[in-house]
Amino acid sequence: MAVLPTSSSNLELTISVPGFASSPITFLTTSSSSGKKLDMNQVAIEEEWMRLEEEEESNVNPRKKLRLTKEQSRLLEESFRKNHTLNPKQKECLAMQLKLRQRQVEVWFQNRRARSKLKQTEMECEYLKRWFGSLTEQNRRLQREVEDLRALKVGPPTVLSPHSSKPLPASTLSMCPQCERITTNATAAVAVDKHANAAVTLSPKV
DNA sequence: AAAGTATTTTAAGTTACCTCA
DNA sequence: CGTGAGGTAACTTAAAATACT
Numbered sequence: 001m002a003v004l005p006t007s008s009s010n011l012e013l014t015i016s017v018p019g020f021a022s023s024p025i026t027f028l029t030t031s032s033s034s035g036k037k038l039d040m041n042q043v044a045i046e047e048e049w050m051r052l053e054e055e056e057e058s059n060v061n062p063r064k065k066l067r068l069t070k071e072q073s074r075l076l077e078e079s080f081r082k083n084h085t086l087n088p089k090q091k092e093c094l095a096m097q098l099k100l101r102q103r104q105v106e107v108w109f110q111n112r113r114a115r116s117k118l119k120q121t122e123m124e125c126e127y128l129k130r131w132f133g134s135l136t137e138q139n140r141r142l143q144r145e146v147e148d149l150r151a152l153k154v155g156p157p158t159v160l161s162p163h164s165s166k167p168l169p170a171s172t173l174s175m176c177p178q179c180e181r182i183t184t185n186a187t188a189a190v191a192v193d194k195h196a197n198a199a200v201t202l203s204p205k206v
Numbered sequence: 207a208a209a210g211t212a213t214t215t216t217a218a219g220t221t222a223c224c225t226c227a
Numbered sequence: 228c229g230t231g232a233g234g235t236a237a238c239t240t241a242a243a244a245t246a247c248t
Contacts, residue, residue, distance in 0.1 A: 065223040065236060085216085107237060110216075115235085117217090 068108075072098050076105070080112050 068076070079086075079094055086094065086109055095102040 067224075068236085104236080106215095108235095111235065111237085113216085114218075 066104065072100070076108055076112070080109065084113055084116070085109065 075094070075098060079090075083090070086105070091102050091105050095105045098105065
């Protein structure tokens with residue numbers, strides 16, 4: 001039996017048991033987290049589990065990939081929903097229930113947290129992309145409006161009075177500083193006031 | 207109580223195995 | 228059968244947290 005250290009930084013050793021994970025788990029401990037009541041089956045399970053923990057010291061085939069059974073995955077997920085991290089006692093308990101090494105449970109939780117965070121990041125990325133798209137579109141509209149207004153400035157004033165329908169003299173026109181639309185002096189103050197009170201919220205339609 | 211050291215835990219990044227199209 | 232992609236268990240490393248002296 002070959003014994004191989006799997007890490008240069010510490011002397012942790014791992015063991016893989018062929019066919020070990022393939023047998024479905026048909027039992028669960030009945031003990032609560034506070035106290036343990038063990039029946040004969042439970043004792044056998046614990047002995048087996050302790051044997052596996054001890055065998056961790058020897059190693060036949062390092063880094064052999066384990067596939068978790070559906071039941072193991074289900075229980076791990078269930079546990080993860082309750083708590084994203086495990087204290088040592090919980091880890092031990094769960095490892096025993098799942099007939100896995102504590103290290104395997106620990107690694108599963110590490111990876112699960114990482115997957116969880118990755119998913120979250122991807123969602124945030126999507127959200128920001130949409131926001132960016134919406135802002136870009138808004139920016140395009142505003143640029144077009146600015147160009148239109150600049151074009152207006154070049155030619156003679158063609159703004160008509162709403163009362164007489166005749167062109168207004170340039171001296172009566174001004175630009176609203178907020179929305180950059182042309183207004184008459186009489187309405188400019190109102191326009192500015194309106195903008196001051198408006199709550200501007202930017203949120204993309206997700 | 208404060209400082210230094212050792213140990214443990216965690217996140218992040220990587221590697222390797224396995225499955226499936 | 229060979230191959231590449233994707234998923235994920237397992238590993239490494241560094242930093243933070245905690246325990247111990």
